[in-house]
Amino acid sequence: MIRKLPSGKWQVDLRTDGRGSKRIRKSFNSKAEAKRFEAFVMGKRSEQQAWNPSKADNRTLKQLIKLWFNAKGVHLKDGERRKRCLEAIADYMGNPAARTVTPTLFLAYRAHKLQEGASKKTLNNHLGYLNAVYNQLHRLNEIDFDNPIRNVEMIRLDERELSWLTIEQIRHLLKTIEEFSQNPHVHLLTRICLATGARWGEAENLQLRHVQEGKLTFVNTKSGKSRSVPVSKELFEETRTHLRKHGAFSFSLSAFRRALAKSGIELPSGQSAHVLRHSFASHFVMNGGDVVSLQRILGHSSITMTMRYAHLAPDHLSKAIAYNPLCCD
Structure with missing residues (x-):
């Protein structure tokens, strides 16, 4: 809108995107100048160019990481660790202005870390962390530029081999623990994990209040959701008695690893x-359990994770025998 002011000047007063958008007001000596300005502003708007663009955002990558941490990272279980990782990435890049980071700069960091021996999965995590900083702050309107590394692809990973113990190996492992381990918790923790599919840390976190009505309830899980798994009467009562006596489980993973090494059972690195x-998951499926129930027991957020065990189902195995190209010879 153009209107004449009491001073005799002509004022342009408009909002480029309607009510609630940025308001532009400017005064001119003549109506013709005001019309030209109005046409200029609306022309720039149609080209998606701001009339009064803000100054270039020169905040450093570390400054954005701090913003992200205060907004999101502080609420994550591993927020502090992610923050340290992101700051290390920023340091390698020379802590540039965040908007000037390029795919080439991140790819150079990734190549360097690969040469140092970092795993591909770890570096995919690093890319995800950095993407999260840009994407989260853009959603919060803390930055007005697009994620500059949005087109960098994750490294393709080979499907990881999932090792599982046979019944004979399980018996041998439990016997080894019983005979050689001095840790009072490791034998029971091992059986809890085998009976429920719990992660070792989830089992260690069990308190007496989590052992109720024939079930073990795992809290502070990886997904953040609690889940309850029924167990046999014998294991339920033994767990209650153990926790009444000891109060809690102590850190026992090192003792388990020592017993596993003593048993002579060989596993792929890191498993x-x-x-x-x-x-637990492998025997559950091989004994006829369905994948949907297994997903709930394991606490997987996606069925895709649980489907890794589907090939062990009895019907899957029998079809391999019935339908292979040599079956009719």
Whole structure:
């Protein structure tokens, strides 16, 4: 809108995107100048160019990481660890202005870390952390520029081998723990994990109040959701008695790893902590359990994770025998 002021000047008063958008007001000596200005502003708007663009955002990457941490990271279980990781990435890049980060800069960091021996999965996590900083702050209108590394692709990962213990190996492991381990908790914790599919840390966190009505309830889980799993009467009562006596489980993973090494059972690198969980899931499916129930028991947020065990189902195995190309010879 153009109107004449009491002073004799002509004022342009408009909002480029209607009510609630940025208001622009400017005065001119003549009506013709005011009309030209109005046409200029609306023309720039149609080209999606701001009439009065803000100054370039020169905040550093570390400054944005701090903003992200205060808004989101502080609420995450691993927020402090992610923050340290992000700051290390920023340091490697020379802590540039966040808007000037390029895919090439991140790819150079990733190549360097690969040469140092970092795993591909870890570096995919790093990319995810940095994406989260830009995306979260953009949603909060803390930054007005797009995520500059949004087109960087994750490294393709080979499906990880999932190791599980046979019945004979389970018996041998439990016997080894019983004979050689001095830790009062590790034998029971091992059986709890085998009976419920719990992660070792979830089992260690059990308190007496979590052992109720024939079920063990796992809290502070990886997904953030509590879940309850029924167990046999014998295991239920033994767990209650153990916690009444000791008050709580102590950190016992090192004792389990020592017993596993003593047993002579060989596993792929990095799987000792999860082999009991994988063993529960594998035997559950091989004994006829359905994948949907397994998802709920394990607490997987996505069925995709649980489907890793589907190939162990009895019908899947029998079809391999019935339908292979040699079956009719």
